[in-house]
Amino acid sequence: MPVGLVVVSHSRALADAAVVLARGMLPGRELAVEVAAGDVDGGLGTDATAIAAAMTAADSGDGVVVLMDLGSAVLSAETALELVDDDVRERVVLSPAPLVEGLVGAAVTAAAGAARTQVAAEALRGLAPKQAHLSGGQAVGGG
């Protein structure tokens, strides 16, 4: 089974749209992407219990890479690690990649069957093409 992905955002709309964009790169390919976004009332916010549930749902044994937006999304994703079972926790990678670029890179790599360390590494390189393009074609390191 491919590595699963979790998208954590303050905004449900932002997370859903990012997933649509990433899935657009993968016509006809299977990929487990779970969204944990917004507060309990559907407003802006994050909920670590929802993130924990998403991590568990996205994991099919080969682990999960979590992409998140900023601020409390990061704190909530870390808190979620305290709420999941030990075996799931060992297979979760919290990615410091930018949400949209990282998700697209991770989705393509995960759908191709790569291991979670490779998926996480590809997410982290997500900004490189844009950086290279906008810096006049000079090579720019990822991360």
Add this chain to the structure above:
Amino acid sequence: MADAVHGADLTAWVQEFARLVHEQRDVLTELDAAIGDADHGTNLDRGLAAAVSALAAESPTDPAAVLKTVATTLIRTVGGASGPLYGTFFLRASGALGEGDGAALAAALRAGVEGIAARGKAEPGDKTMLDALGPACDALDEALADGRPLDVALRAAAEGAARGRDATVPMVARKGRASYLGERSAGHQDPGATSATLLMEAASTALAGRS
């Protein structure tokens, strides 16, 4: 022999914290409007109201279970950064709460505060909740080590928190939304340190008369 701290005492603590935050909601939000995103009072008020309801519905009696219920409810309902931070505080305190006397409560509070520091990657002087909670734990430990009864020690802890809260005014924020303001964050009292002081005042009130 010190009195045991029971689940009902901890429930009373959380109820009093919820009452104080509700009462001070607009003050907390105004402080947050000055240096953050103006949601601290409303977020925490909503989360603590949900925690009080959850305690009423589940009525846990085991002290660690009370703190665990509060933790998961705050994590689920607060929404902003104070959700995972206060949630981690109660989660770690629940895990560290041993046989329930004053020393066990002090150890649990210390574990909770260390959890906040780890979660927020914050240090003393960063203008955060920790600037109230660190001095509170120090005062509590010191008073208990001097053989003071629990209620006197918790009063000292609340006073330590208030001093720490007041000391955040001239600080420059280095964590959270307020850090975007840099030097302009100086001159404002930190909303997180303010609510954290209410947490310690609530403990002092709820456990008044306890040795």
